[in-house]
Amino acid sequence: xxxxxxxxxxxxxxxxxxxxxxxxxxxxxxxxxxxxxxxxxxxxxxxxxxxxxxxxxxxxxxxxxxxxxxxxxxxxxxxxxxxxxxxxxxxxxxxxxxxxxxxxxxxxx
Amino acid sequence: xxxxxxxxxxxxxxxxxxxxxxxxxxxxxxxxxxxxxxxxxxxxxxxxxxxxxxxxxxxxxxxxxxxxxxxxxxxxxxxxxxxxxxxxxxxxxxxxxxxxxxxxxxxxxxxxxxxxxxxxxxxxxxxxxxxxxxxxxxxxxxxxxxxxxxxxxxxxxxxxxxxxxxxxxxxxxxxxxxxxxxxxxxxxxxxxxxxxxxxxxxxxxxxxxxxxxxxxxxxxxxxxxxxxxxxxxxxxxxxxxxxxxxxxxxxxxxxxxxxxxxxxxxxxxxxxxxxxxxxxxxxxxxxxxxxxxxxxxxxxxxxxxxxxxxxxxxxxxxxxxxxxxxxxxxxxxxxxxxxxxxxxxxxxxxxxxxxxxxxxxxxxxxxxxxxxxxxxxxxxxxxxxxxxxxxxxxxxxxxxxxxxxxxxxxxxxxxxxxxxxxxxxxxxxxxxxxxxxxxxxxxxxxxxxxxxxxxxxxxxxxxxxxxxxxxxxxxxxxxxxxxxxxxxxxxxxxxxxxxxxxxxxxxxxxxxxxxxxxxxxxxxxxxxxxxxxxxxxxxxxxxxxxxxxx
Ligand code: SF4
Numbered sequence: 001x002x003x004x005x006x007x008x009x010x011x012x013x014x015x016x017x018x019x020x021x022x023x024x025x026x027x028x029x030x031x032x033x034x035x036x037x038x039x040x041x042x043x044x045x046x047x048x049x050x051x052x053x054x055x056x057x058x059x060x061x062x063x064x065x066x067x068x069x070x071x072x073x074x075x076x077x078x079x080x081x082x083x084x085x086x087x088x089x090x091x092x093x094x095x096x097x098x099x100x101x102x103x104x105x106x107x108x109x
Numbered sequence: 110x111x112x113x114x115x116x117x118x119x120x121x122x123x124x125x126x127x128x129x130x131x132x133x134x135x136x137x138x139x140x141x142x143x144x145x146x147x148x149x150x151x152x153x154x155x156x157x158x159x160x161x162x163x164x165x166x167x168x169x170x171x172x173x174x175x176x177x178x179x180x181x182x183x184x185x186x187x188x189x190x191x192x193x194x195x196x197x198x199x200x201x202x203x204x205x206x207x208x209x210x211x212x213x214x215x216x217x218x219x220x221x222x223x224x225x226x227x228x229x230x231x232x233x234x235x236x237x238x239x240x241x242x243x244x245x246x247x248x249x250x251x252x253x254x255x256x257x258x259x260x261x262x263x264x265x266x267x268x269x270x271x272x273x274x275x276x277x278x279x280x281x282x283x284x285x286x287x288x289x290x291x292x293x294x295x296x297x298x299x300x301x302x303x304x305x306x307x308x309x310x311x312x313x314x315x316x317x318x319x320x321x322x323x324x325x326x327x328x329x330x331x332x333x334x335x336x337x338x339x340x341x342x343x344x345x346x347x348x349x350x351x352x353x354x355x356x357x358x359x360x361x362x363x364x365x366x367x368x369x370x371x372x373x374x375x376x377x378x379x380x381x382x383x384x385x386x387x388x389x390x391x392x393x394x395x396x397x398x399x400x401x402x403x404x405x406x407x408x409x410x411x412x413x414x415x416x417x418x419x420x421x422x423x424x425x426x427x428x429x430x431x432x433x434x435x436x437x438x439x440x441x442x443x444x445x446x447x448x449x450x451x452x453x454x455x456x457x458x459x460x461x462x463x464x465x466x467x468x469x470x471x472x473x474x475x476x477x478x479x480x481x482x483x484x485x486x487x488x489x490x491x492x493x494x495x496x497x498x499x500x501x502x503x504x505x506x507x508x509x510x511x512x513x514x515x516x517x518x519x520x521x522x523x524x525x526x527x528x529x530x531x532x533x534x535x536x537x538x539x540x541x542x543x544x545x546x547x548x549x550x551x552x553x554x555x556x557x558x559x560x561x562x563x564x565x566x567x568x569x570x571x572x573x574x575x576x577x578x579x580x581x582x583x584x585x586x587x588x589x590x591x592x593x594x595x596x597x598x599x600x601x602x603x604x605x606x607x608x609x610x611x612x613x614x615x616x617x618x619x620x621x622x623x624x625x626x627x628x629x630x631x632x633x634x635x636x637x638x639x640x641x642x643x644x645x646x647x648x649x650x651x652x653x654x655x656x657x658x659x
Binding site: 017019020021022023024060062063066067072083084085086089090093094095096097100101 | 138142158159160189204530536537539540543589590
């Protein structure tokens, strides 16, 4: 798990795995867990990131998800993407099975 | 093959029911994740990058057809139509939903299978030689003692919370196909000068962050005394193994820090105590009862040569190549051992679809006395095929992309799931294996290169056995980017050795070229009949390093 939030990262988002099926989820601006990275709330700066993680972890968070954590996000032209290979793969699915994971659902839509 | 008795059935059924309750309590919120995690891990359920992963035990890599068919059914019903055979001779499913796992385990139990001992700090599923009972020159079928160890170790109350996980492997052949010297305990079934069968025991091997080849603890333990000896080793480890630092908790560290001599002394002392109590002396009737399960199947008597088999090779060059690479002599005249490579060019090492598993189950039932084996190199084996039937088996395999004739060659690589699936990974392993296999796709070139074992791990945990690859590749992470470190000269067989790192790591773009450089260095330097590992052992690291970092 070497690729969690980097120190000094400006933009960060919160991710976890859903309890019932392990699906990768992100914490949204609407205070709920969503399946797509594009719907994730993005925090700008360390304080906002801490606040985002706190919002994602109310007392009963364990009833819905496992192990929420912050990870670094990069911004270019108002478009965000995960900074690390690890989070890029979590957001899409296995790079060796493009027919599986979130990438497959996007294609099928 | 071993069949469950009433105790086994009850044990597994009770465990599934217990887990069903635990899952229900977790989903209802009655259990926190901290409380539930150790429970799910004791039942083989991990959390990976995209989903839960379930690891199913395949004791000593042996399956009946109905069990293989069940693995296919589970892939279809509870997963995404495939499974991944691992270096522990197990199978992993990458996408099961937590709330469906109890039902899945119920179905598995109906064919005498489970996910116990596939995780946690217990004695893990015992592994062994995939050619057990089929290869000439065995002392005896290594699955007999493997099964005895399985029964002794399952839910052993004293060894449920060891300092770390514990792996035991068994071979009964001079050629070690089970990598026994890289296990916490490695056992060689052997015969002494008096003609009695017993066990040579090696202790303290392992890979991971600090790799070690096991040390021989004793030359010969008599048959009835093996469990007493193993119990002594385990007890010493359980008492003295470090619990303060998980990186230093494996028995290999204890052996290293204690010293081989002192370790032997304390084990012998403990062994003497246990032996004196006679508690763990295995009764001859029990040895006979277990042995009977592994009696050779009813082979037909047939001549050593088959004209049909010879003619089929003469008529079909692809089949002849398959025979050359994947078919091994059987101890019984008129039979062969048929290896099924799960490494098609550009494929995912160790993956098989539900349809492929069904096909293999059918072939095993019809042509291989109902048996399939899983190898630690992530391939499958039909152990008992009549020479006259090999071509028919091959034809069916070929129509399902299962007849790649590359066993032991450069494209027959071990690769762990890596960053495509694994929560602990630093880098991807599978795409690298795919690129290497595509670069060397030409089978004639592969035959010219000869035996060459490439093993790839996505992190230092070394599930992909990179330390013992002739060429080992380790994925490392540098600020969120993947790099690959190469080691040379490792071996997992009877000449087990840990590879040496060549130098700085390579980028994803450069790593396949680096492998090509190593291969051409070898082909330039090799003497007649030398394999890659022989040339490396003769000339050493320097010429390879020179060309690599030129
Ligand atoms: S070696 Fe590392 S990346 Fe590969 S499966 Fe094991 S833990 Fe995961």
